Amino acid sequence: MAFSEHRLIFKNIDAPGYTRDIACYQKHGGYEILKKGLAMGGPAIREEVKKSQLRGRGGAGFPTGTKWSFIDPAKTTKPIYLICNADESEPGTFKDRQIIYKDPHQLIEGMILSCFANGVKLAYLYIRCEFTEGWKILEKALAEAKAAGFLGKNILQSGYDLEIHVHRGAGAYICGEETGLIESLEGKRAYPRIKPPYFPAVLGLYMCPTIVNNVETLCNVKHIVEMGGDAYAKIGRPNNTGTRLLCVSGDVVKPGYYEFPCGAITLGQLIFNVCGGIRNGRRLKAVIPGGSSAKVLRAGEVYKIKEKDSQGNLVDREVKLEDLRMDFDSLAAAGSMAGSGGVIVMDDTRDMVECLANISTFYAHESCGQCTPCREGVLWLKKILSRVAEGHGRDEDPALLKDVADRIAGRTICAFGEAAAWPVQSFLGKFKEEFQLRIRRNGAAAKRDTISLTH
Amino acid sequence: MSVPLHAGTESCVGAEKGEITPVLEKQADELVSRYPISKRSAVLPLLHLWQETFGYIGPRGVEWIARKLSLQEIQVLELVTFYPWFRQQPYGKFHFRVCRTLPCALGGSGKTFAALQKLMNLKADGHEGAMISEDGRFSLEYSECLASCGTAPVVLRNDEFYEKVDEKRATELVAGCQ
Structure with a gap:
């Protein structure tokens, strides 16, 4: 059975002859929606976004319309800022890269509409500097948009002024956290701010109301303005509306990026039909469904999920891993999350100790160091996991790892603590026997039977 | 050395x-x-x-x-000292960053790194961070996720981005350093 994509945001990406310059974008109807949006007015756009039930695509899945509603442009006396979070760095995620490199004007149009809707006069596009070509592409696209009158003073004679500047990060994952990003944009170390009181909607950039939205989220705004919030909400499932960009990596035949209505396909269909199944005729062992921070799912698992039946009553349903819908609520109900849409697949040759040690190495490298439980804890997680992986594990190590992870989650200023703890908790909980076996076969006998994933 | x-x-x-x-x-x-x-x-x-x-x-x-x-x-x-991208010493004329995060590791970035290290004649010194060749021509380090997990393993050579860099491709990249 074939599964055809529903390409809304990726419509023109990889289309033959499609280029990233403004002429090509306009030939395909580009910036027409901006004209429509300017005529609608800001409050109307905000209303449509609310109706669309769009949820943020950066990882947390917070409703965008609600996020915007925390700020009332008519009442606030301070300037309002909007920042596009293009610091894509959640392991397993590579969707924003496609938009930035192949269709930058779609992002810019979505961003201008979002700025206009919220009375923003100055906006920044925070891009990770490892996108060494990406920031140049955006600079060029912004210049093109400005020359065409879509940015700058009096946009399309509407009386609305907007400047957007590109701001490059410098290799720190924590800048993807919105308050860390704001600190970084203020020229400081990217130490996330504590909430309350530093909700970006109140005390954001320069202590002014600030909206931080992901690249994919801002692109969605363009499509919501185009088709209307109600029509957009019909794509996908209730509370999981619109399309979702899914990035699949790891041990599948056809890794890549795909776009489907939210929840339209299951995890099994994504892996086995869309991505051609597991590489080299192997079997599925584990999958991380929403970026490396999401809890791992083990092949063969069955989840008890509460769902509404046709009468609207909540009923328990047993759902196999393969039958999990790829949407926010289903993956959350299975104890993991849709996160940033990065699906990492591992086959049955993979050593879960090595995989987890690799993930923890990432978090140990990326902890900003502000909160002690995280700064010290993730380093110990990495050290203990490395020694287990290298054949020097101790009997008490699995319990020790769990203990350390449990003491990080919930005890930090930002969600990085959870992001670092969840993989450890879930890998240990679901593949306990592998950790014990590795420790039993310690020392000289602990020959690595897989390619080392730790460095 | x-x-x-x-x-x-x-x-x-x-x-x-x-x-x-x-x-x-x-x-x-x-x-x-x-x-x-x-x-x-x-x-x-x-x-x-x-x-x-x-x-x-x-x-x-x-x-x-x-x-x-x-x-x-x-x-x-x-x-x-906070942001990993900044450095306080010059890198080699050709600086290689190899992604080491899970999807790239599953795709064999460890082998890619080892191949590059051998080609550049660099010895690990036990320290985190970049290794640099004595003549200043090459330097090499691991990088965390470069956001192209579907084309693992990926490498940055200075500002140029390369996908699916296996050992053979790694050899070509080093040979192409002019």
């Missing part, structure tokens, strides 16, 4: 050589103008500009940026 690189001022190789040209000043001023509310926001852009011009950020860069933005030097230096 390889020379270890460490974070921290004590290992800094000394002041950057080269002229601060009027062109550089102009570029810097344009960057500062993007932040009308707070000049301090321009620290990262100026650090990028300096590193791209002089190859690394030493005491001259820190002082110049601090003066330009009316900051204390520590307010600049603390960013150099």
